Amino acid sequence: MRAHIFAFCLLVLLGINTPALGAEAYEAYRERTSIFLIAAHCDALGDLERVALLAGQAQARGALLRAGEDLAKLDDLQADLMRRATQLSCDREDVQTEIARMREAAQVWSRLYTMRFPARWQNWEARRDDARDKARWRVRTPLNSTSGTVMDFGLVARGEKVFLDLVVLGGRTPSSVTLHMRDPKRLKAPMDNDLLRLMGRNGDSPENLMPPQSVMQSFFAIDKMSAPVSLTGETGKKSKAVLFRFADKALAAFSALDPRDVVALELVYPARAGAKFKRERIYAEAGDFAAARLFAQTFPEAAESSKTH
Numbered sequence: 224m225r226a227h228i229f230a231f232c233l234l235v236l237l238g239i240n241t242p243a244l245g246a247e248a249y250e251a252y253r254e255r256t257s258i259f260l261i262a263a264h265c266d267a268l269g270d271l272e273r274v275a276l277l278a279g280q281a282q283a284r285g286a287l288l289r290a291g292e293d294l295a296k297l298d299d300l301q302a303d304l305m306r307r308a309t310q311l312s313c314d315r316e317d318v319q320t321e322i323a324r325m326r327e328a329a330q331v332w333s334r335l336y337t338m339r340f341p342a343r344w345q346n347w348e349a350r351r352d353d354a355r356d357k358a359r360w361r362v363r364t365p366l367n368s369t370s371g372t373v374m375d376f377g378l379v380a381r382g383e384k385v386f387l388d389l390v391v392l393g394g395r396t397p398s399s400v401t402l403h404m405r406d407p408k409r410l411k412a413p414m415d416n417d418l419l420r421l422m423g424r425n426g427d428s429p430e431n432l433m434p435p436q437s438v439m440q441s442f443f444a445i446d447k448m449s450a451p452v453s454l455t456g457e458t459g460k461k462s463k464a465v466l467f468r469f470a471d472k473a474l475a476a477f478s479a480l481d482p483r484d485v486v487a488l489e490l491v492y493p494a495r496a497g498a499k500f501k502r503e504r505i506y507a508e509a510g511d512f513a514a515a516r517l518f519a520q521t522f523p524e525a526a527e528s529s530k531t532h
Contacts, residue, residue: 342510
């Protein structure tokens, strides 16, 4: 093993301000997968280390997939690393040294307050806010509509519960919201370049990456309420900010999406002065939402359950 692995491990666990591409992302994925499999083989993974490594691995994997890497190649790499890990002696000094460094990096990761998870067009901001007394954003991305509507979308926590919410902060308030996303039972993976060309698309915008309606699943917002000030900030106007909440089933489906997936939020605005109601679609990347969620829902006290050897 190389002496610089800890520094590299720390960089990957803490995240990078811009999406890793090419050799950088491939090396990140290889290192994260390798140390994860070695630590698992040596029974050296506590809860904290497992989550930290999985989050870092997911970030690197997402960057590779968005850059066009072949999923089968990544699966083959993992199989090869698994074979190598099981052949290592856990008593080796260099193995124990790297496991100790990995644990130290995970501890640093656990004490961060916020992280940014960038994708192609947008960022997810993950925060470890105290949600015991007030609703707080765990993972959030800002969205803007062509009509001037400003909104935040993502994971909200209140106590021990988490929700997938859309908060409309300004502009016209929709009467209903529907979340559309790829149904993995109908379309196994996001559309590749061949399918995009067949449909006359080039994949240069989130809208162009949306699958056809026939292979999508849809979730209606099940609740609509005034958004709490704890989500809108000190400048938020409680009387105007509105929160739309989706069911747990929608959150589970969204969390399981491929990092290349794009979803659409369909907003329906009430009719005005005899005119018909208006529909508008706003697009968001799934990106590294799953990795951001792992970060945001892991707190320093998780280290207490970590194994020590």
